[in-house]
Amino acid sequence: MDSRSFAARLLAWFRQVKRPLPWRETGDPYRILVSEIMLQQTRAQTVIPYYRRFLERFPDAAALAAAPESEVLERWSGLGYYSRARNLQRAARQVVETGRFPADFEGLLALPGVGRYTAAAVASIAFHLPCAAVDGNVLRVLARVTGERGDIGSGRTRARLEEAAAGLLDRRRPGDCNQALMELGATLCLPRRPRCLLCPVSRFCAARASGIEEQLPVKLRKTKTREVELTLALVERRGRVLFWRRDGDRARMAGFWELPSVEQLPAFTALSELGTFRHTITNHRYSVRVLRGTLARAPRGFRWLAPAELARLPLSTTARKALALAGWNLQAG
Ligand code: SF4
The missing domain is CATH 3.90.79.10 (Nucleoside Triphosphate Pyrophosphohydrolase)
Known part of the structure; x- marks a missing residue:
């Protein structure tokens, strides 16, 4: 696949459809981290008011580090998955103790509650580092684009897709490229009935070419509820x-x-x-x-x-x- 044309089409589409979300108006790594943690299990539209209220009260890492936990939980109340709020405060305390916000992937990954996806998202968006951020939406898009038929729950398949993501990343604009792929997964390349006719990268999509876009990705494991x-x-x-x-x-x-x-x-x-x-x-x-x-x-x-x-x-x-x-x-x- 011609990865340059893929990225060019993806980015041109993203420029057109990009939603004006508050965390897209800042380059502050702390604010970008807050948004990424909030977005981990929650849709963007739901996150907006919580993000604003949270930053009104805790505008920087120092303010969050110094706050009583009950206030942090109160500002998070309603978003669910409260360990995220506790970890975020622990991360802010770590930043204050070390006196600097980590500015690379490994440093970000060492913060409490920050996994590979979040570290890559913050590294690429706030620091313009060429790190591919691969979340569930992006895995789905990549499985379809590359025609991956392995179980998406397996480590091997994931590693292959992460490699594909790194290969498709536009190294000059990694933050936009990551966000564009996430946006594609969230708005067009949906789990059921992907909207391929509107897709900017449909000409590169192996699943679409074979007519199997609804069968991918393959998921074998199920967690019992x-x-x-x-x-x-x-x-x-x-x-x-x-x-x-x-x-x-x-x-x-x-x-x-x-x-x-x-x-x-x-x-x-x-x-x-x-x-x-x-x-x-x-x-x-x-x-x-x-x-x-x-x-x-x-x-x-x-x-x-x-x-x-x-x-x-x-x-x-x-x-x-x-x-x-x-x-x-x-x-x-
Ligand atoms: S063509 Fe369809 S399946 Fe392929 S990436 Fe686009 S929306 Fe997803």
Whole structure:
């Protein structure tokens, strides 16, 4: 394949369709790192308000390093995958301790919570280094473009695709090239029904030439999802709602406030069902039912929280969704 023509067509397309996202208006590696960490599991449109609020409060690594963890979690609240926020703060502290922001791939990779993809993305976008950033979207595009039929979950296939990515990278504009491939994967080269007629690189695409674009990439391994049923109790008293806080330093979601489950409140009397919703965290799929009810006395360790406190404290996403069913909207934004 003529990699120069491939990159030229890809970049020309990207210039036309590039969305004006706030992290594309900065060359500050800290801000680019924040955006990349937020984008790891979340769509760009969802990230925008969180990104703005986060940087308003923590405009640089020093501000983030010095902040109490509860404030960091509060600004992250609603984005989910909170270990990302904790790692980001640890990374900021490392930057402050060493007195400089790492400016190469290896240095970035040594920051807590930064994997190969994020290190390559920041290195290429902020420092213009020729590092190919290969995430799930990019793997899919490359598997199709190169006609890769190996299992995308295997290390060997991945290594082949990473090599292909490095070969296709325009070394003069690696940041744009990486972002263009990600954009292509996010908007046209979709998992199902890729929009090949609009694709700027369709003439180079092996899968398209063979008519097998919907069959690639090949995925053999499946992670099992665990179904969990949960019933939450929403107890209100004089405009306050009953909550508990997850403890433990290292536990997932430590420091977050949750609505109690009915099992935690043996004396709870249900009055009505507010509704149900689903929520997925890693490989757990929760079916959550929310009951409104009463309770004579709150057990030890529980707290009545007023709306003003709820807006300030880090709440779990399940708690937010449950409160929304009762008409309390505490979304960040
Ligand atoms: S031609 Fe289709 S399958 Fe190939 S890269 Fe473009 S959108 Fe993806």
